[in-house]
Amino acid sequence: MTTKSTDTAKSLVASDDATLRADVRHLGDLLGQSLVRQEGPELLELVESVRKSVREGGGVEILEKLSVEDSVQLVRAFSTYFNLANVAEQVHRSRVLAEVRAEGGSWITRAIDKIEDAIANPVAGHEISHEDLVKWISELDVRPVFTAHPTEAARRSVLSKLGEIASLLDTPASVTQDERLAETVDLLWQTDELRLDRPEPLDEAMNALYYLDDLATSTVPEVLNDFARELKRIGIELPVTSRPLTFGTWIGGDRDGNPNITPAITEDAVVLQVGHAIRTTIAAMNKLRQMLSVSTRIAGATPELSASVEKDLKNIPEFEERFLRLNVQEPYRLKATAIVHRLAFTRQRHAVRGPHVPGRDYKNTAELLADLTLMRDSLFAHRGELLATGLLERTIRTVAAFGLTHATLDIREHSDAHHKVLQQMLGPDYAGLSHEEKFPILIAQLASSARLDASKLDAAGAKTLNTFVAIEDLIERFGPEVIETYIVSMTKGADDLIAATVLGKQAGLVDIDKKIAKIGFAPLLETVAELRAAGEILEKLLANPTYRTLVALRGDVQEVMLGYSDSNKDAGIATSQWEIHRAQRMLRDVAVKHGVKLRLFHGRGGSVGRGGGPTYDALIALPWGSVDGQIKMTEQGEVISDKYSLPALARENVELTLAASLEATILNRGPRQSAEDLQKWNDCMNLVSDNSFTRYRALVDHPDLPAYFYASTPVEQLGNLFLGSRPSRRPDAAGGLDSLRAIPWVFGWTQSRQIVPGWFGVGSGLKAAREAGKSDVLAQMLSEWHFFSTFISNVEMTLAKTDLVTAKHYVQTLVPSELHHFLDVITAEFELTVAEILTLTGKTSLLGDQPVLARTLQVRDTYLAPLQLLQVTLLNRVREQGEKADPALIRALLLTINGVAAGLRNTG
Numbered sequence: 063m064t065t066k067s068t069d070t071a072k073s074l075v076a077s078d079d080a081t082l083r084a085d086v087r088h089l090g091d092l093l094g095q096s097l098v099r100q101e102g103p104e105l106l107e108l109v110e111s112v113r114k115s116v117r118e119g120g121g122v123e124i125l126e127k128l129s130v131e132d133s134v135q136l137v138r139a140f141s142t143y144f145n146l147a148n149v150a151e152q153v154h155r156s157r158v159l160a161e162v163r164a165e166g167g168s169w170i171t172r173a174i175d176k177i178e179d180a181i182a183n184p185v186a187g188h189e190i191s192h193e194d195l196v197k198w199i200s201e202l203d204v205r206p207v208f209t210a211h212p213t214e215a216a217r218r219s220v221l222s223k224l225g226e227i228a229s230l231l232d233t234p235a236s237v238t239q240d241e242r243l244a245e246t247v248d249l250l251w252q253t254d255e256l257r258l259d260r261p262e263p264l265d266e267a268m269n270a271l272y273y274l275d276d277l278a279t280s281t282v283p284e285v286l287n288d289f290a291r292e293l294k295r296i297g298i299e300l301p302v303t304s305r306p307l308t309f310g311t312w313i314g315g316d317r318d319g320n321p322n323i324t325p326a327i328t329e330d331a332v333v334l335q336v337g338h339a340i341r342t343t344i345a346a347m348n349k350l351r352q353m354l355s356v357s358t359r360i361a362g363a364t365p366e367l368s369a370s371v372e373k374d375l376k377n378i379p380e381f382e383e384r385f386l387r388l389n390v391q392e393p394y395r396l397k398a399t400a401i402v403h404r405l406a407f408t409r410q411r412h413a414v415r416g417p418h419v420p421g422r423d424y425k426n427t428a429e430l431l432a433d434l435t436l437m438r439d440s441l442f443a444h445r446g447e448l449l450a451t452g453l454l455e456r457t458i459r460t461v462a463a464f465g466l467t468h469a470t471l472d473i474r475e476h477s478d479a480h481h482k483v484l485q486q487m488l489g490p491d492y493a494g495l496s497h498e499e500k501f502p503i504l505i506a507q508l509a510s511s512a513r514l515d516a517s518k519l520d521a522a523g524a525k526t527l528n529t530f531v532a533i534e535d536l537i538e539r540f541g542p543e544v545i546e547t548y549i550v551s552m553t554k555g556a557d558d559l560i561a562a563t564v565l566g567k568q569a570g571l572v573d574i575d576k577k578i579a580k581i582g583f584a585p586l587l588e589t590v591a592e593l594r595a596a597g598e599i600l601e602k603l604l605a606n607p608t609y610r611t612l613v614a615l616r617g618d619v620q621e622v623m624l625g626y627s628d629s630n631k632d633a634g635i636a637t638s639q640w641e642i643h644r645a646q647r648m649l650r651d652v653a654v655k656h657g658v659k660l661r662l663f664h665g666r667g668g669s670v671g672r673g674g675g676p677t678y679d680a681l682i683a684l685p686w687g688s689v690d691g692q693i694k695m696t697e698q699g700e701v702i703s704d705k706y707s708l709p710a711l712a713r714e715n716v717e718l719t720l721a722a723s724l725e726a727t728i729l730n731r732g733p734r735q736s737a738e739d740l741q742k743w744n745d746c747m748n749l750v751s752d753n754s755f756t757r758y759r760a761l762v763d764h765p766d767l768p769a770y771f772y773a774s775t776p777v778e779q780l781g782n783l784f785l786g787s788r789p790s791r792r793p794d795a796a797g798g799l800d801s802l803r804a805i806p807w808v809f810g811w812t813q814s815r816q817i818v819p820g821w822f823g824v825g826s827g828l829k830a831a832r833e834a835g836k837s838d839v840l841a842q843m844l845s846e847w848h849f850f851s852t853f854i855s856n857v858e859m860t861l862a863k864t865d866l867v868t869a870k871h872y873v874q875t876l877v878p879s880e881l882h883h884f885l886d887v888i889t890a891e892f893e894l895t896v897a898e899i900l901t902l903t904g905k906t907s908l909l910g911d912q913p914v915l916a917r918t919l920q921v922r923d924t925y926l927a928p929l930q931l932l933q934v935t936l937l938n939r940v941r942e943q944g945e946k947a948d949p950a951l952i953r954a955l956l957l958t959i960n961g962v963a964a965g966l967r968n969t970g
Contacts, residue, residue, distance in 0.1 A: 079914050082154040085231055089146040089247070092240075096247045097139060108132065109139045116927045122871075125932050133932060133954040140929045141961030142250060147922070148967060149224045153231045156710030169678070169714070169721035170285075174292045177728055181296065188732055192297055195728070199298055199306070201659070201691040204723040206716075207310035207472065208270040209698045218269055221703055223250045228708055255960050256953065263322055267313040267331045271338045271468070273706045274309060278342045278464045281712045282307065283456040286463065289720060290455075302438065302455055303431050303462045307720055308543075309469040310694060311335070316474045317529065318551045324525065325532035332471060332536055332544060333412055339468035340409045343430075346457050347402050353453055354394035354437075356446065363393045367440040370433070374400035377421035397437055401430070408466065412539065426541030427465035434458045467544045473533060474549040474586070475526065477558035480565055483523040487514040497555030501602070504560040509608045511575050513568055530569035537571075537580050546581060549623055549663075553585035554592055556602040563612065574608060579615035584663060588625030590633045593641040596622070597648030604656040613658055619692065622649055623663035627804030634758030634823040639853050640751040646688040654687070661692035675856040677715065681722035683848035686733055689726035695719070704967065735846060743847055746831050746839045754827030761822065761887060770884040773877040774869070775810030776937050776959055777802075779952075813962050815868045815930065816888055820860030825895030828902060840902055858899050862908045862919055863966060866892055868930050875934050876941075926965040933958035 097106045115121040128136065162168075181190050226246050233239050286307060290300040300306070314331025317323040356363075371393050375381055378400060389395040407423035410416070418425045438458065441450035484504070485492045492500070507514065516527055533545050550562050563583050566572040571580045585600075587593050600622065603609050613620050624645060629638040646662060653660035666680070681689070697705065705715040733740060761767060772778060811818045831840055843850040866889050873885045896908065909916040936955040940947045 079154070081157070082150060085150040085153065086147050089150055089227070089243070090143060092244050092247045093139070093142055093146060093251075095244065096251050100248065100251050101135060105135050105139065108136060112136060112928045113924070116931065117924055121928060121931055122935070125928070125935050128932075128935075130948060130950045130954055133936060134950065134957060137929060137932060137954055137957040137961055138251070138255070140925055141255065141957060141964055142247075143925060144922070144961060144964035145220065145224055145250070146227065146247070148964060149228050150231065151918075152704070152708055152711060153228050156232070156708050156714075159710050159714050168288065169718040170289055170292050170724075173721035173725045174295050176725060177296055180729055190728065195296060195298055198691055198727050199293065199300065199724075200304065202304075202306040202724065202727065203308065203661070203692050204306060204720055205308045205310045205470070205694045206697050206719060207312060207663075207694055208273070208469065208702060209312040209316065209696050218272070219253050220250065220255055221707065223253060225707055256956055263314050263320075263327050264330055264334060267311075267334055270311055270313050270702070271335065273702060273712075274311075274335075274464070274468050275338055275342055276709070277309070277706065277712060277716070278339070278460055278468070279345070280709055281716055282463055283460045285713060285716050285720065286459040287456050288717075290459070302458045303435065305462050307463050307716070309464065310472055311469040312472050312474060312696075315471045315545070318474050318476045325528045328471070328473070328529070328532055329536060332467070332540060335468045335471070336412055336466060336540060337409055339464055339466050340405050342464075342468075343461060343466070344402050344405050346460065347398050347405070350454060350457060351395050351398035351402070354398060354449070355392055356394050356441070356444075356449070358391050358393060361444045361446060364436075364440040364443050367393055367397065367436050370436055371396045371400065373421065374404075378403045394437055394440075397433065401433055404433075405430075415539075424466060427461065427467070427543060428541070430466065431458065431461060434461065465541070465543050467540055470543055470547075471545050472547050472549055473529065473545060474551055475529065475562070477550050477552045477554070477561065479522075479526045480550070480558070480561035483519065483526050483565060484514075484561055486519050486523050487516060497557050500557040501555070501560065504557055504564050505606055505608050507564045508560060508567060508572070508612075509574055511573075514564075516568060527565055527568060530565050530571060533566075533581060534569045534571050542580065547584050547621055547663075548581050549584045549586050551586040551588065551625075552592075553587060553599065554595075556599050556606075559583055559585045559599075559603060560609065563609070572612065574611055577615055579612050582613075582616045582619065582621055584621035584623050586623040586625055586665070587645060588628040588632075590629055590637060590641050593624070593629060593645040596645035597652050600649055600652045601655075604652065604658060610656065617659075618657065619659045619661055620653060621661040621663055621694070623665055623694075625665045627665065627808070630819050631804045631807050633755050635820060635857065636754035636824050636827050636853075637751045637758070639849075640747050643685060643849055646685045650685060650688045659690060659692060660688070661694065662688055663694040663696075665696050666698075675852065675859070678718045678722045679848070679852045679855070681719070681726050682730070683852040684726060684730070685849075686730045689723060689730065691723075691727045693723050693726075739842070739846075742839050743843050743850070746836045746843065747850070749831045749834060749836070750824075750827035752827075753830035754823035756823075757826035757891065758823035761818075761884075764884075766881060767884065770877060770881045771810060773881065774816070774872050774885075775814045776933065776955065777806050777810030777813075779937075779956060779959060780806045780809055812966060813933070813959060814872045815863075815865040816885075817860055817864045818888060821857050821864065821895050822888070822891055824857050825891055825893075825898045828898035829894060832898070832901070844902060854899065854902065857895070858903070858908055861892070861896055861899065862916070864892060865923065868927065871931065872934055875938055922965055926962065929958050929961045929965065933962065 094106050094109075097109070112121055112124055115124055125133075177190075180188070184190065223246055227243060227250075230239055230243050230246065289306065293300050314323065314328050374397070375386075380403065381399070385396065385399050389399070404422060404424055407419070411418065411423050424430050434454070435458065438450045438454055441447070441454065481493070481500075488503070492503075495503070516524075519527060530548075533548070536544050548562055548566065550559050553559055563572055566581065566583070570578075572578060587596050587599070592599075600620070604613065604620070624642050626638065626642065629641060632638070633641070649660055649662070662684075664680075677695070681693070704711075706712040735743070808819050828840070831837075844854060845851070866885070869888075870885060873882055877885075899908070900906065905911065907916070909919075933955065936951060936958060940951055940955055943951070
């Protein structure tokens with residue numbers, strides 16, 4: 063496996079894929095047998111007939127004559143095959159990772175190797191002192207954030223069956239294994255792939271908790287243990303309660319455009335999370351209780367631990383008599399038992415909203431960590447170093463990472479919502495003020511000790527304000543790590559952020575006079591205009607003494623979120639990626655100027671069109687100094703199950719995220735190229751971006767594009783899939799493409815295999831640069847600039863997944879002839895982009911240096927083709943029937959959407 067990436071393709075390249083192909087064949091055979099058992103031999107014969115016919119260039123005639131019932135069965139057969147193939151690939155990837163790890167090749171090990179080399183062989187101006195290392199690593203704060211963004215097409219019930227198949231594939235072959243595999247494939251066939259209703263926010267929260275539970279139980283303890291051990295190689299002792307890695311969530315807190323997220327839902331989501339956190343912590347403490355059988359007759363304990371146990375016994379009369387009798391000389395077991403009791407009392411307190419009782423329950427994570435470190439200190443003092451640094455230390459590090467809340471909840475709301483509340487409190491004239499005019503008014507309110515009159519707020523205004531009240535209550539009940547950041551989406555000016563802080567002041571979250579700042583506030587910059595104004599917005603905020611005081615109260619850390627999806631929809635991938643890169647540079651420079659540590663929150667989606675791509679490459683490609691130990695990244699939709707469903711994959715992704723952040727923090731603190739080269743690259747990238755933008759906007763600004771987009775894609779069916787609790791359109795937006803969120807925008811293009819958001823305009827940009835005589839500059843950028851090489855690699859991957867032959871069938875069947883010219887435009891740009899990418903990279907074909915991946919995609923296409931042809935047929939029939947469409951027909955169509963998503967391993 064290369065050090066550059068961990069995506070499936072490059073993992074497969076590093077290993078003989080014969081085992082993978084054998085697993086896929088075996089699962090395919092088991093599926094065939096299941097089809098015969100469940101539905102009869104006719105279905106298997108139909109599957110093979112359609113596959114053969116499509117491979118030979120036909121199949122449409124067969125598909126058009128199918129009954130609705132046969133269509134459903136056929137779609138389910140192909141979709142199930144893709145799900146099984148995906149599982150086989152995941153298991154194969156986990157095997158490759160195990161082999162690499164056995165050879166000492168973990169991501170963390172390689173990162174420390176690079177740092178060691180940089181220390182031993184410093185480059186002038188980039189010397190690394192021990193003091194620097196201690197400081198940088200002590201400030202490390204890496205946080206993946208699980209969101210509820212609706213792109214996971216597969217139900218949890220399906221994912222659990224696939225997880226069981228993955229576990230079985232990883233066991234030695236036997237008759238028993240085969241029987242259980244066959245049983246699970248049958249179960250998979252009998253499980254409905256479609257949700258019966260839209261999931262509630264708490265359903266989404268529960269789904270994320272499955273992954274958080276597993277991470278806390280098996281993955282993170284080992285990763286943090288390895289991380290601490292590897293750091294010792296460069297002379298760093300990682301404090302046991304430090305938090306280099308934490309987890310976040312938006313589920314229950316993301317209220318931007320989602321009317322289902324109320325303050326009560328936010329509270330319920332937190333209580334649910336805390337219950338899971340305490341349950342996993344109790345399980346960890348029970349393991350400790352079993353292991354720590356240290357007797358004072360042999361090793362002893364510190365007076366502090368003994369006194370603590372004595373205090374526990376007084377405060378917990380429910381302590382089991384059996385443990386008192388059996389463990390009377392085993393203080394560590396008694397302490398672990400006491401912790402279990404206190405955790406249970408804490409969970410009960412939260413469930414009934416009762417008061418904290420000191421000594422009986424835990425007020426916050428800090429109290430629990432104090433108890434655990436007391437045990438550790440006692441072991442160290444009594445010849446128990448190995449015990450202290452074993453399971454106990456792993457437990458402490460895990461508790462520090464997850465706390466008693468499992469994950470820190472972010473709250474997000476649209477900037478307009480705050481202004482609407484303030485208009486009601488400040489008067490109707492407020493609405494007509496400009497950003498510049500609002501700013502001093504709001505700053506004065508923030509600095510004032512007085513609060514505004516909220517008695518006349520309408521229902522929507524009260525709901526927005528009550529969110530801040532709920533945040534204050536949750537922090538008081540669960541501790542400061544439960545909610546740390548309030549994100550203001552569609553921040554267009556500094557006043558948009560200050561508006562939220564004023565409402566925070568109303569709820570007692572912020573008080574400049576009393577030096578209170580219980581949460582921080584982060585602007586979300588989403589469109590190109592906002593990204594270009596990033597430095598100006600942050601400068602205006604930090605230059606203001608009142609707001610600067612607020613940042614100081616938050617530890618001199620300012621978070622800024624960058625939106626990949628909307629900027630891509632707004633300007634195309636080249637301009638989006640470039641403007642996000644430039645915005646980070648500007649934000650970094652402004653933060654340095656004001657002595658503030660910048661924490662960038664990258665709102666990346668699963669697809670390339672929404673900022674997706676290999677995580678390691680993305681982190682290493684960030685501008686120098688932009689990580690500086692602090693980084694957050696969203697984990698969305700199907701990306702979560704792909705990254706975290708198997709223990710080996712979960713470990714890989716947590717490791718590589720932590721390792722890449724460490725590398726970026728320590729090794730990417732200054733320019734990696736000369737000022738002259740950087741200027742050349744900037745000029746060239748500006749040229750690429752400007753021409754790409756012009757080409758992209760010419761497409762999306764055409765007045766007939768919405769009609770073409772809706773006609774050539776199944777996007778109108780997205781709402782019927784019940785992917786998430788949030789509507790696919792912004793409720794207060796106008797019609798057309800502007801009202802459509804970025805997720806369905808990518809979804810539609812992906813399903814029809816046009817995948818415009820992932821590459822359109824890049825060819826025009828590269829051609830303009832080449833024709834301007836910049837071929838040598840482009841070549842240098844590709845070989846020496848991580849940002850550019852990662853960008854080109856991601857575009858190449860998307861081009862390889864694009865299939866305009868399939869797209870043509872969608873267009874010819876579904877789109878009025880007067881709109882067919884759009885496909886001509888898309889095809890011309892596609893061909894140009896492929897040609898320019900191949901010229902730049904020196905390859906003869908897309909993915910020419912990744913033959914296994916190229917073959918995998920080719921094989922998938924042979925199975926995808928029938929599904930997509932059937933999708934076109936069904937979509938056409940549903941549209942012809944209109945509002946009277948047969949529900950069974952709609953079900954068949956929705957199943958094709960699931961199947962295509964599984965085949966492409968992406969929805970959008």
